[in-house]
Amino acid sequence: MLPAVKNSPWLFISLSVLTGLIGSFVYPLMSLFLVQDLDVQPIFIGVYTVSVTVSGLLISQWLGKKADTGVSARKMYIFSVVAMAIGLFIYANAASFWLVLAAGIAFVAVGNAAIPQMLTVSRQWANQTNKVDIAQFNAKLRAAISLAWMAGPAIGFALASALGFFASFYMSAVCALIAAIFAFKFIPDIRANNASLNADKSQTAGWPFWLLTASVTLGSVANTLYSSSMPLYTIRELGFEQYTPGLFMGLVACLEIPVMLLSSRLSRRVSKTTLVAIAYVFAMVFYVGIYFAEQVWQFIGLQFINAIFYGLFAGLTLTLLQQELPQRVGFTSACYSNAIKTGVMLGSTLTGFIGQFLSFRLANLGAFVAIFSALLCLCAFVWLNTKRTRATTAELTLSTQAI
Numbered sequence: 001m002l003p004a005v006k007n008s009p010w011l012f013i014s015l016s017v018l019t020g021l022i023g024s025f026v027y028p029l030m031s032l033f034l035v036q037d038l039d040v041q042p043i044f045i046g047v048y049t050v051s052v053t054v055s056g057l058l059i060s061q062w063l064g065k066k067a068d069t070g071v072s073a074r075k076m077y078i079f080s081v082v083a084m085a086i087g088l089f090i091y092a093n094a095a096s097f098w099l100v101l102a103a104g105i106a107f108v109a110v111g112n113a114a115i116p117q118m119l120t121v122s123r124q125w126a127n128q129t130n131k132v133d134i135a136q137f138n139a140k141l142r143a144a145i146s147l148a149w150m151a152g153p154a155i156g157f158a159l160a161s162a163l164g165f166f167a168s169f170y171m172s173a174v175c176a177l178i179a180a181i182f183a184f185k186f187i188p189d190i191r192a193n194n195a196s197l198n199a200d201k202s203q204t205a206g207w208p209f210w211l212l213t214a215s216v217t218l219g220s221v222a223n224t225l226y227s228s229s230m231p232l233y234t235i236r237e238l239g240f241e242q243y244t245p246g247l248f249m250g251l252v253a254c255l256e257i258p259v260m261l262l263s264s265r266l267s268r269r270v271s272k273t274t275l276v277a278i279a280y281v282f283a284m285v286f287y288v289g290i291y292f293a294e295q296v297w298q299f300i301g302l303q304f305i306n307a308i309f310y311g312l313f314a315g316l317t318l319t320l321l322q323q324e325l326p327q328r329v330g331f332t333s334a335c336y337s338n339a340i341k342t343g344v345m346l347g348s349t350l351t352g353f354i355g356q357f358l359s360f361r362l363a364n365l366g367a368f369v370a371i372f373s374a375l376l377c378l379c380a381f382v383w384l385n386t387k388r389t390r391a392t393t394a395e396l397t398l399s400t401q402a403i
Contacts, residue, residue, distance in 0.1 A: 014144075016141045016144035017144045020147070021151075022172050023152075026172045029156055029231065032160075033160075043356040049349055052105060053109075053342075060338075063116070073117050075189070077183055080110055081183075082177070091108075092170050115337075146257045211381040211384065212317075213335050214374075216336065217340075217342050222283060223343070226364060237359065248300070251303045252306045252310065255304060256310045264315065273381070282312075284372060318332075
């Protein structure tokens, strides 16, 4: 490979797109697949999601520790996407919920580590070059995943509608194998350097950090409550065509990309916490709007509001967490990833319970409650941080006067 190509950030952005495509073909339609194709009760959506997510969290944490000790993140990425492909091939041929659950725990959960490992190998490369703006590079990686989600859900639902769910699973499995080959052929094998291995662990995570983590988790819960319930709500309760959920998801993914890329520029003029609070307000408006919407055009119009929410939320919350503990980037990145995954698990579980005993429409009110709680946690984070800053300033003033 030519050195100029080998040292190009576009290699990692391309890998990010491929990694995003793997999940975008499958995750949005899993609830519909379980209920409609496997004919299980909605509560089993929660059983599946909790089992696969918890397994994925444990595996991702274990692989993350391996990367911190110098094991190749590139090799672990390849291992993850190959496992994902195996699980998807089983999904495509399964006729039993329990077989899908077993394959999810054994293989798809391993595949869930693909994005963290992709981000790890990308950050390791960025740390070894002085030609890359880290914040901008991370924003492009996140935007690349959203770019994949712009097309993936629409294609996934279209394939499921025209041919069956197996077609979407096979498409995702092919993307996983292509990603593995791409990583093997083009991504340099970079390991954690000595500075990373001996990173300073003196900083401790206090209440402000955990409140911010809780806010991120609740934001993810709200987003998942909407995205998990929306396909079943729109198709089964509103009677929309089967391709429409993919259309909505693809549209919001397209719209959130420029918001995500602009979020770092906006944060130079307005504080990141203020922008995230604004994002939460937009989300509350969105969920109320979805609750009352009954027409396709109304859902399409509301996706513009959803894009502002998620673009700011995804573009800024990781940076906020890393700023809290700047000497423990690996720890904060893991907390961010786990917060998002925990939110997905809780949101999907709540969707199953709400759909089982009430109506999928009410999941949008649950999303409103979750995002309001996220805003409260963010306000508490700001209050404690302000209090801590004032205390630090007072101590410095007293020290200066004593000298």
